[in-house]
Amino acid sequence: MSEHSSSSLTTYVVIWLILLLGTALTVFAARIDLGPFNAAVALTIASVKALLVVLFFMHVKGASEKLLKLVVISTIFFLFILLALSMADYGTRLWS
Amino acid sequence: MSDSQTASVSSAAHNPALLHHFATEEQQRDSASLGMWIFLSTEVMFFGGLFCAYLIYRLKYFGDFAAASQTLDWKLGATNTAVLICSSLTVVLAVWAAQQAKRAVLLGSLVLTLILGFAFLGIKSIEYAEKFEKHHVPGPTFQFDQKVPGHPDQQASPGHAQIYFALYFVMTGLHALHMIIGIGIFVWLLVTAWKGRLTPEYNTPMEIGGLYWHFVDIVWIYLFPLLYLIDLHK
Numbered sequence: 001m002s003e004h005s006s007s008s009l010t011t012y013v014v015i016w017l018i019l020l021l022g023t024a025l026t027v028f029a030a031r032i033d034l035g036p037f038n039a040a041v042a043l044t045i046a047s048v049k050a051l052l053v054v055l056f057f058m059h060v061k062g063a064s065e066k067l068l069k070l071v072v073i074s075t076i077f078f079l080f081i082l083l084a085l086s087m088a089d090y091g092t093r094l095w096s
Numbered sequence: 097m098s099d100s101q102t103a104s105v106s107s108a109a110h111n112p113a114l115l116h117h118f119a120t121e122e123q124q125r126d127s128a129s130l131g132m133w134i135f136l137s138t139e140v141m142f143f144g145g146l147f148c149a150y151l152i153y154r155l156k157y158f159g160d161f162a163a164a165s166q167t168l169d170w171k172l173g174a175t176n177t178a179v180l181i182c183s184s185l186t187v188v189l190a191v192w193a194a195q196q197a198k199r200a201v202l203l204g205s206l207v208l209t210l211i212l213g214f215a216f217l218g219i220k221s222i223e224y225a226e227k228f229e230k231h232h233v234p235g236p237t238f239q240f241d242q243k244v245p246g247h248p249d250q251q252a253s254p255g256h257a258q259i260y261f262a263l264y265f266v267m268t269g270l271h272a273l274h275m276i277i278g279i280g281i282f283v284w285l286l287v288t289a290w291k292g293r294l295t296p297e298y299n300t301p302m303e304i305g306g307l308y309w310h311f312v313d314i315v316w317i318y319l320f321p322l323l324y325l326i327d328l329h330k
Contacts, residue, residue, distance in 0.1 A: 008192065016185040023177045023320075027170065030325035038329070042321035050314045057188045058310050059303075065126040068133055075137035079144045083151065090152045 015056045022049045113298030121297065128300045132307050143315055146270070150263050150322065153256075159244035160256035162327035164264075166245060167232060169223065173324035176219050177316060183212035184313045191306045194289070194299035202294065202302075206286045209309070213279045220272055227261070234262045245330035264323055271319060274312045281305045 022045050029041045055061040060072055111121060118124040154161045190205035231239040238261075240254040285305050288294055294302050 012188050019181045026321050027174050030328040033329045046318050049317045053310050053314055057184055058307055068130050071133045075140050082144050086148050
């Protein structure tokens with residue numbers, strides 16, 4: 001048990017360092033000109049950070065309950081529908 | 097009486113925290129986590145609507161949004177991001193300490209989390225005060241005199257900048273409200289932990305409170321690049 005708990009502490013510290021590094025990377029990427037890809041890079045880094053928090057800090061990775069994972073995935077899915085369909089509408093209105 | 101009922105009664109006698117309508121401690125823990133996650137999914141949709149409104153207007157008035165965004169101090173935003181990430185570490189340490197019955201680590205982590213939470217709100221209040229001084233708060237006294245980044249000859253539209261600041265105040269304000277509620281929950285957790293009521297057998301409030309705090313952290317992870325870092329290279 002104590003061996004398992006010390007390994008989870010190491011995981012927490014490593015994830016914390018990656019999250020801080022990700023924040024520095026976000027600021028760095030925003031200061032160089034990537035054209036239209038600036039926003040995509042910023043959102044990708046933010047999503048990787050969010051995923052790390054969900055999996056390791058919110059313990060979804062080790063969760064035994066499958067229903068919990070279903071709730072997490074369907075939340076992301078419905079958020080995706082909200083954003084993707086709205087942007088597909090407003091983003092293409094200038095085309096006609 | 098069947099065998100399973102006998103088993104649940106005897107384990108209930110073992111752990112007074114196990115409520116009679118749950119068969120095992122694991123089932124009780126899983127049910128609480130599942131309930132919290134369903135609440136968090138409604139919160140995701142709640143913030144999701146605002147993010148959607150933000151994306152639509154950002155797409156439509158990109159230059160004006162960039163001009164308004166660059167009146168914010170990204171250094172303060174980045175500092176606040178780091179503060180919240182550190183607080184997420186102390187929260188996960190508190191959850192771990194409650195499971196391992198390490199009282200000193202638990203109390204220390206909870207106090208550190210509260211300090212970091214107040215630090216976040218303190219930095220946010222400095223930013224808000226600056227917005228009031230510069231008349232960047234939407235309303236009758238709103239003033240905005242900035243060029244569109246990358247176009248030194250083009251004046252940014254004050255009306256469109258006002259939409260940006262309206263979204264800025266609603267999104268960061270709602271986030272700050274969640275921080276204040278989170279601090280309230282963690283003060284209660286600190287008192288509960290101080291009284292010795294969070295044990296390896298029963299620490300559900302710590303686990304659930306931690307999920308809430310991490311969710312608030314995730315919202316800020318998205319708010320920071322979207323609000324502070326538009327077209328920063330120009």
